Amino acid sequence: MILETRNLEFSYPDGTKAIDDISIEVPKGKKVSFVGKNGSGKSTLFLLLNGTLKPKKGKVIFGGKEIEYSASGLRELRKKVGIVFQNSDDQLFAPTVYQDIAFGPLNLGYSKAEVDRVVNQMMDHFGLQPLKDKPPHHLSGGQKKRVAIAGVLAMDPDIIILDEPLSNLDPVGADEILDILNELNGLGKTIIISTHDVDLAYKWSDYVLLLSSGKLVRKGTAGHVFSNDAEVRDSSLKSPFILDIYHELEKRWLATGNAQPKDIPELVRLLHSIDLMRVEISPEIAVGECVNLGVLFGDYTKEGLYEAVNSRVLLKNDDGTAVVELKRRVLKPGAIYVYNMDAFDKAEFDKIIETYDINFIGAMGKKSKDIAEDSGIDVVCNSGVIDKSILNAITGSKCLILTSSGMVSHTEKRIREYIQNSGIRLIFSPVGKGAAETNEESKHEHLPDETALS
Numbered sequence: 001m002i003l004e005t006r007n008l009e010f011s012y013p014d015g016t017k018a019i020d021d022i023s024i025e026v027p028k029g030k031k032v033s034f035v036g037k038n039g040s041g042k043s044t045l046f047l048l049l050n051g052t053l054k055p056k057k058g059k060v061i062f063g064g065k066e067i068e069y070s071a072s073g074l075r076e077l078r079k080k081v082g083i084v085f086q087n088s089d090d091q092l093f094a095p096t097v098y099q100d101i102a103f104g105p106l107n108l109g110y111s112k113a114e115v116d117r118v119v120n121q122m123m124d125h126f127g128l129q130p131l132k133d134k135p136p137h138h139l140s141g142g143q144k145k146r147v148a149i150a151g152v153l154a155m156d157p158d159i160i161i162l163d164e165p166l167s168n169l170d171p172v173g174a175d176e177i178l179d180i181l182n183e184l185n186g187l188g189k190t191i192i193i194s195t196h197d198v199d200l201a202y203k204w205s206d207y208v209l210l211l212s213s214g215k216l217v218r219k220g221t222a223g224h225v226f227s228n229d230a231e232v233r234d235s236s237l238k239s240p241f242i243l244d245i246y247h248e249l250e251k252r253w254l255a256t257g258n259a260q261p262k263d264i265p266e267l268v269r270l271l272h273s274i275d276l277m278r279v280e281i282s283p284e285i286a287v288g289e290c291v292n293l294g295v296l297f298g299d300y301t302k303e304g305l306y307e308a309v310n311s312r313v314l315l316k317n318d319d320g321t322a323v324v325e326l327k328r329r330v331l332k333p334g335a336i337y338v339y340n341m342d343a344f345d346k347a348e349f350d351k352i353i354e355t356y357d358i359n360f361i362g363a364m365g366k367k368s369k370d371i372a373e374d375s376g377i378d379v380v381c382n383s384g385v386i387d388k389s390i391l392n393a394i395t396g397s398k399c400l401i402l403t404s405s406g407m408v409s410h411t412e413k414r415i416r417e418y419i420q421n422s423g424i425r426l427i428f429s430p431v432g433k434g435a436a437e438t439n440e441e442s443k444h445e446h447l448p449d450e451t452a453l454s
């Protein structure tokens with residue numbers, strides 16, 4: 001800990017108790033924010049931290065040593081703990097930018113050459129060379145802030161305290177100052193800011209201290225401090241915008257739970273994939289159960305040619321809808337075989353069932369159905385056989401269509417047409433001894449209609 005306070009108390013001469021029993025620790029090399037609404041005591045605390053104000057009770061400890069309020073003790077402290085006031089006009093008073101930045105190093109007794117070197121280094125670093133001879137009060141808000149920071153940094157402090165450093169700056173000016181603060185932190189400086197901007201504190205800080213009415217309400221990582229909505233609200237602040245959005249998304253199952261995104265890329269990473277759907281659901285299906293939403297194929301699939309759309313119920317709403325997470329599973333295309341029952345041979349038939357791993361048998365036409373029945377074949381479909389076989393095959397089934405001479409070529413033609421028009425590659429093949437005949441048949445021009453015959 002580079003800077004600490006123990007049971008600090010301070011009241012202004014008019015009796016206002018601005019700091020009430022505050023004990024804090026500031027870790028070295030971190031980005032620290034004191035957050036609180038106006039009047040919560042941030043500025044007063046900062047003046048206590050660099051010895052400008054003397055506490056009524058308690059102590060301020062820098063580098064493990066309680067600070068001394070003697071002239072030399074304070075000079076030593078202010079060299080190590082630089083403060084940038086909220087209002088730059090309170091800080092800048094020299095006639096030129098150069099002289100203002102030179103003020104601190106001169107006070108520390110640097111030689112003229114040394115002062116010149118440091119000031120020029122600061123002006124180069126902060127892009128202030130062109131403004132060198134200008135009176136500070138002629139500068140823009142962002143320029144003044146840069147001069148003020150340069151003046152503090154010229155004394156090479158370990159800690160830089162900035163009271164509301166972004167207030168009254170335009171977005172570009174604010175970004176420039178933030179860049180500077182991040183850079184200084186990267187160079188090893190401990191940076192302390194105060195702000196009532198919760199979005200800034202949440203996004204920027206390693207460590208946050210929440211103040212309310214002169215008291216410390218909560219301290220810790222930004223995620224920890226802002227995870228307690230009630231405390232943040234009680235301190236008359238709101239929760240960070242990005243956390244609000246995240247919580248709303250999370251409630252709707254649109255984002256992964258229990259996280260604390262700091263910026264938009266982090267939030268986007270937490271979003272659920274679009275494999276989330278709102279569906280109507282029957283009441284008996286419970287959260288966590290799996291439901292099947294059918295099968296996709298062709299252009300609608302994502303992973304493969306065919307996908308079974310299974311899903312898990314994540315959330316049930318009162319209105320009879322549910323949010324389900326799709327578990328799309330790629331299916332291997334199935335097959336359709338056609339067997340000519342005119343050449344039926346039980347042994348061959350059984351062999352075909354086994355060889356092709358048939359799990360769906362449909363029969364077309366009276367003759368096929370009769371033979372199948374007599375032979376004890378387990379026909380599961382005997383109407384609309386071609387369509388049902390196609391539907392089963394695209395979901396991965398191996399189908400066998402039993403048919404007889406007149407309809408064999410028609411069946412084949414229908415299936416080939418379907419394959420050609422849909423672009424879906426099903427395995428399709430006539431099988432068995434009768435298959436040769438089938439190929440002959442397919443040359444016929446006038447084909448009987450399936451529905452008329454089945």
Ligand SMILES: Nc1ncnc2c1ncn2[C@@H]1O[C@H](COP(=O)(O)OP(=O)(O)O)[C@@H](O)[C@H]1O
Nearest residue numbers: 012014016018037038039040041042043044045
């Ligand atoms: N010079 C002062 N004299 C009397 N009261 C003051 C003075 N400066 C600040 N206060 C009071 O001290 C409290 C803390 O103020 P301050 O430290 O400025 O808070 P913040 O910086 O969080 O806005 C407030 O109630 C404020 O009115």
Ligand SMILES: [Mg+2]
Nearest residue numbers: 042043086163
């Ligand atoms: Mg203030």
